[in-house]
Every structure is written in C-alpha cells, then in structure tokens.
Amino acid sequence: MTGTTTFRNLLIMSISSMALAACGGGADNVASPGIGAFPPTAPTTPTTPTTPTTPGTGTAAADCPTGFTNAGVIVNGTLRNCQLPNKIIGNFVVPARAGTVYSVSGRTDVGDDRGADPANPIAGAxxxxxxIEPGVRIFGSAGLDYINVQRGSxxxxxxxxxxxxxFTSRQNIEGATGADSIGQWGGLVISGRAPIASCPAGTTPPNVNCVATFEGGVALYGGNSPNxxxxxxxxxxxxxxxxxxxxNRELNGITFNGVGAGTxxxxIQVHxxxxxxxxxFGGTANMKYVVITGADDDSVDTDEGWRGGIQYLIARQRxxxxxxxxxxxxxxVQAALNSQPKIANYTAIGSTRAGAGDVQILNTGTGGRFINGIHVSTNPSTACLDVDTPSTVAAAPRWDSVVFACAIAFRNDSDVDGAAAAALFNAGTNNNSSFTSSLVNGFVNGPNEAARPATDPKTIYAYFDSTxxxxxxxxxxxxxxxxxxxxxxxxxxC
Structure with a gap:
C-alpha cells in the first residue's frame, strides 16, 4: 500500500467517524460486501484481457478544457488525461472532445451538502x-476515486x-481488464432529500430530521422531499x-442515498x-431499462424504506x-416506512459459483411487489427465493406472473421455512415455481416464456408501463x- 493511499484511508476513516458521531441511526450498520476479497488499493491486472486494444492509435488533444487539470497523456500518448476538480461548484460541463479522456483523483464532490430541507439550505453551502456530454469517458485509478453528488446538487x-x-477504470481504458476484473475504482454516489427510514430516537418517518450517513461515511442523505x-x-x-x-462499508457501482422520484x-448498466x-438506501427513485452484469455481491440491493420501482431489468451474475x-x-422504523421495492419485467440470472447466494432474499420486514419476473439459476445449491424474519412475512410481499427455474424453489430456513415462503409466493396470481426456462442467449424470452400469462404493471404502480x-x-x-x-x-x- 502506498503512502498516499494509506493517508487517504486514514482521512476517510477520520471523516466518517465524525459524521457517524453526529448522526444517529442510518444504514451504516448494514453492509453486504462482495464475495471476493476487496483489493487493498488498486487490483491486480488479469493476465488475459478480454478487451485488448492496440495502443498507439489516434492523437492526444493538445490541452485540456478550462477548469480541468492536465494530467498528461496515457495509452502510449494517444489520449490527453484531463482531471476533474475535487469539488464542483456552479455549472461544470465535461465536453466530448477528440483525443481526450477524463479522470477523477480521489473523491470529486458535486456541490456541498445543502441539508435536508430545500426551503432552508445550510448557510454557505x-x-x-x-x-457530461454523450460519448465522454471518465476513469478512476484506485478505489478511493469516485464521484459524490451531494444533497441539493x-x-x-x-x-x-x-x-x-x-465511467470506468484506468485499466479498462488501457485495455487491461478481463472477465473477472472488479473493484478498480470507486463508482458513483448520489445523495438526495427523499424520505428514509433511519431516524433519531423518537422521530417517525417521513421526517426532515431522518438523516443518515452513507456507507462510504462522508456524505449525509435523507429528508422529506419525495420528489x-x-x-x-x-x-x-x-x-x-x-x-x-x-x-463492511463499501462503495457500490451506483449508490442511491435518499434519491427522489424527480430524478x-x-x-443504465453497471458491470x-x-x-x-x-x-x-431509502428514497423514492425509479429506474427503467437497467442492466446489471457481473456484480460480486448483489445485483440490486434495497434498504431503509426504498419505495421506488425498476422496470425492464436484466440482472446477470458472474x-x-x-x-x-x-x-x-x-x-x-419499519412500522412507518418499511421498504417496498417494486420490480416489473425483470430477468434475474443467478451465479453458478459454488457457495453463491439465492436469487432473491427478503428480510427484516421488507414488503414489495414483483411482477412479470423470471428467476433462473443452474446452480444446484441455490434457491430462487429465500424469505427471512417473521416481520417480512407480516409485510406480505407479493409476486404476480413470476416464474422460478431453479434446482431449489424456496430456501428452507429455521426462522421462515420453505413452506411459509411458498405460501407467500403462491398467494399471487399466475406464478409457477417449477418452470422450465427456454431463454435465448441467456436473457431473451423463448417459447416457454412467451406462453406465460402476464400482469399489467401499471395497475400496481403508476410509474410502470403497461406490458x-x-x-x-x-x-x-x-x-x-x-x-x-x-x-x-x-x-x-466491456
């Protein structure tokens, strides 16, 4: 580990400790690290890249746009490396230019944290x-290089x-990434003012005082502005x-902290x-047309009272x-704001790795609606569905027009057994827990999928399209x- 990286880690840990001390509650005690070990600094380069390039083609731009730091050239002098500032205030544009690639070094904050209440922003923030214009590429070189969009920005x-x-890694720009390359830079963090379920003692959400610190430990999120x-x-x-x-405190591909439905x-693909x-983590954000490939932990993780939806989702584990x-x-505070994820028209393909988790797990009182879904796993030891904790059964998550094609349909746990999970699943309409998949190319519907009855998602959630x-x-x-x-x-x- 280099001295610079050690200093960064110590700085982040110090800032995080202060932020956590100032903010009670939050998702800081909930973590789900990836199965593979996190690289201590920058990861090793695989020996067999799957995205080889031929360095030396093209001509680097002569300079950088105003506001960027000229960090020299990379890829055998063919690309000018223009570095974003560590803090962006006001309007800042990353233009698409020939012979130019952009980078972040350390955390790039977009704005200051302006607080939970848009009507009363923090003084001076x-x-x-x-x-960012179409076609732009922005890279990070190490795990602490990431973009952090603050509340109110x-x-x-x-x-x-x-x-x-x-948004990618330097290794990827240089053509040195392989099928199992992971964790080569930090990712995107977006924090907003939408409601979250983590609150100070005695406070019931939704409430402007329900605020938490994100897993990275340097930004606050939450409020009472659902839009x-x-x-x-x-x-x-x-x-x-x-x-x-x-x-147990990680950056994900994209972390949505209390992000609102106006976003x-x-x-969007995360690879x-x-x-x-x-x-x-809480919020009301919605997504459409989403691809998650190769995540080393979960493809989609929801917590802290998230009440948004995702429609058209391809999620394929590595x-x-x-x-x-x-x-x-x-x-x-589950009684007031439990998580209620809504997922429609999705194809979920589980990992074949020995020891991988089940395709879907619900726990700690989450509810939700799952519509027109396909769960597939060829792994003999994984189940299509695992339901944990009695509070989850009480929240009554529901599946409609969902099919399971797994060796094990329902995980038989000690707290919520397979029969109870099956009862939840079978309470919905048009479900089949012993389906035979005919997917083409792993994610395109085949004849068996085409024959299945569907449920109109729009009758369940207005954001969704009718399908x-x-x-x-x-x-x-x-x-x-x-x-x-x-x-x-x-x-x-990739």
Whole structure:
C-alpha cells in the first residue's frame, strides 16, 4: 500500500467517524460486501484481457478544457488525461472532445451538502451541477476515486443509444481488464432529500430530521422531499467499480442515498462491481431499462424504506463471482416506512459459483411487489427465493406472473421455512415455481416464456408501463438493451 493511499484511508476513516458521531441511526450498520476479497488499493491486472486494444492509435488533444487539470497523456500518448476538480461548484460541463479522456483523483464532490430541507439550505453551502456530454469517458485509478453528488446538487449524464457515457477504470481504458476484473475504482454516489427510514430516537418517518450517513461515511442523505431531483442519468455505463472504504462499508457501482422520484434514471448498466451493482438506501427513485452484469455481491440491493420501482431489468451474475441478484432489507422504523421495492419485467440470472447466494432474499420486514419476473439459476445449491424474519412475512410481499427455474424453489430456513415462503409466493396470481426456462442467449424470452400469462404493471404502480409479457426482453425483436450496453451478447465485451 502506498503512502498516499494509506493517508487517504486514514482521512476517510477520520471523516466518517465524525459524521457517524453526529448522526444517529442510518444504514451504516448494514453492509453486504462482495464475495471476493476487496483489493487493498488498486487490483491486480488479469493476465488475459478480454478487451485488448492496440495502443498507439489516434492523437492526444493538445490541452485540456478550462477548469480541468492536465494530467498528461496515457495509452502510449494517444489520449490527453484531463482531471476533474475535487469539488464542483456552479455549472461544470465535461465536453466530448477528440483525443481526450477524463479522470477523477480521489473523491470529486458535486456541490456541498445543502441539508435536508430545500426551503432552508445550510448557510454557505453551494450547489454544483455536473453535466457530461454523450460519448465522454471518465476513469478512476484506485478505489478511493469516485464521484459524490451531494444533497441539493445534480448530475446530468445523458448519452445516446449509440454513444453512451462510460465511467470506468484506468485499466479498462488501457485495455487491461478481463472477465473477472472488479473493484478498480470507486463508482458513483448520489445523495438526495427523499424520505428514509433511519431516524433519531423518537422521530417517525417521513421526517426532515431522518438523516443518515452513507456507507462510504462522508456524505449525509435523507429528508422529506419525495420528489427531490438529483438530475438525470441516461445511456450510461459504470464499469469495474466498487471499493471497501472501511470494513463492511463499501462503495457500490451506483449508490442511491435518499434519491427522489424527480430524478431520471434510464438506460443504465453497471458491470463487474466488487460490491452491489446498484443499492438504494431509502428514497423514492425509479429506474427503467437497467442492466446489471457481473456484480460480486448483489445485483440490486434495497434498504431503509426504498419505495421506488425498476422496470425492464436484466440482472446477470458472474460465473466466477457474485452472490444474490436481489437482497431486499428494511432497517429503520419499519412500522412507518418499511421498504417496498417494486420490480416489473425483470430477468434475474443467478451465479453458478459454488457457495453463491439465492436469487432473491427478503428480510427484516421488507414488503414489495414483483411482477412479470423470471428467476433462473443452474446452480444446484441455490434457491430462487429465500424469505427471512417473521416481520417480512407480516409485510406480505407479493409476486404476480413470476416464474422460478431453479434446482431449489424456496430456501428452507429455521426462522421462515420453505413452506411459509411458498405460501407467500403462491398467494399471487399466475406464478409457477417449477418452470422450465427456454431463454435465448441467456436473457431473451423463448417459447416457454412467451406462453406465460402476464400482469399489467401499471395497475400496481403508476410509474410502470403497461406490458403483456414476462421477463425483461420480450423476444428477439426487443432490442432496448442493444448498442449502449457491453458484454451481453457474443462478440461484445466491456
């Protein structure tokens, strides 16, 4: 470990300790580290890259735009490395330019924390607005390199279907990443003012005083503004992120902390995160058209009273890593604001790794609605569904038009046995726990999926579109995922 990295770790730990002391409660005591060991600093480079490049093509830009630090050239002098500032105040644009790649070094804060109440922002705290143009690539070189969007600030990263924005690692830019590369930089953290379930003693959510510190330990989140707007992410890839800042305190691919429903989140892929692909700590944020590939822990993790939804989700665990596709928890004041995730038109493919977790686990009082879903696992030791803690049974999560194609349908635990989990599942309509999958290319519906009856998601949650099929990808003509993602089909690598 280098002296610089050691200093960064000590600094983060010091800041985190002060923040936690100032903020009671929160998700800081809930963690789900990835199955693989987190790299202590930058990870080792795999010996057989799957995304080889031919360094030396192209010409680096002569300089950097105003406001960036010229950090020299990389990839044999073919790309100018323009570094973002460590704090962004006001409007800041990352332009698409030939011969230019962008980087973050350490934590890049977008704005100051402006507090939980938009009507009474913290005195002197300034807003930042980060705008990123289509086609831009931004990389980090180590686990403590990440982008942190604070409460009251915004990020506008809007690519196109043929020209996505890519957040990735330096190793990936240099063509040195492989199928099992993970944890090469920090990722994205977005914090908002929407309600969360972690509150000071005697306070009931939703309440502006319900505030927590995110797992990374340096930013506060939460409030009582369900429609809070943290910006827009569209046509975005986040590759090889994730890092353990402290034991059991991790950065994910994208961490959504109390993010509100005014935020637009569409066409987003997270690839090979060393922790979760996306994790929601409370809030009301919604997503559509989401791809999570290769997460080393959970593809989607929800907690602290998250009450948003995801529609059109392909979640595929990595063959040599990964844990669960869904981990759904509900710490905080459950009686007032338990987690109620809503997932529609999804295809969840479990890990084949020995010792991997079940495809979906619900615990600690989470409810939820799961509609038009496909759970698939060829792993002989994993189940399609695990329900833990009696409070989860009492919350009555429900599945409608969901099929299970796993060696074990229901996990038989000591606190909630397989029969009780089956009873919850079978209380819904059009479910089948002994389905035979005919998925094409691993995620496109085949004839067995096409024959299944569906439930209209819009009747359950207004954000959802009406659909008449199960799964994320209706058939071979349904190409919403093509062009802006990587690694999903043969010949496409990240």
């Amino acid at each position: 300034q807003q930042g607005i980060l705008t 915004q990020i506008f990263a809007e690519g196109t279907s043929t020209n996505p924005i890519i 809070d707007n943290s910006g827009r992410l569209r046509y975005v890839q986040v590759r090889y992120p994730g890092f353990e800042i402290q034991p 637009t989140l569409e066409y 090979n995160s060393s922790d979760d692909g996306v994790e929601f 063959a040599n890593g990964g844990d669960r596709v869904f981990e759904m928890s509900s710490v905080g 008449n099929y199960v799964g994320a990808v209706r058939d071979a003509n349904d190409n919403w995922w093509r062009g802006w993602t990587c690694g999903l089909e043969s010949g496409s690598s």
